[in-house]
Amino acid sequence: xxxxxxxxxxxxxxxxxxxxxxxxxxxxxxxxxxxxxxxxxxxxxxxxxxxxxxxxxxxxxx
Numbered sequence: 001x002x003x004x005x006x007x008x009x010x011x012x013x014x015x016x017x018x019x020x021x022x023x024x025x026x027x028x029x030x031x032x033x034x035x036x037x038x039x040x041x042x043x044x045x046x047x048x049x050x051x052x053x054x055x056x057x058x059x060x061x062x
Contacts, residue, residue, distance in 0.1 A: 009034070 011021045011034065019025040021034035 011017070014021070019027070019032040024031050024033040026032075
């Protein structure tokens with residue numbers, strides 16, 4: 001299992017958001033939404049590492 005988001009920012013109070021947190025808003029070529037960009041780079045790195053490990057040897061279990 002690969003868990004990616006240990007902390008989740010609460011959406012309340014909604015009136016403090018510049019854009020709706022649960023709807024993607026494109027502004028000046030950028031996507032704004034809750035979780036629109038965070039953790040994607042590290043997720044890809046973990047998936048590539050897992051793929052390499054699976055292709056080279058058995059995974060240890062504990």
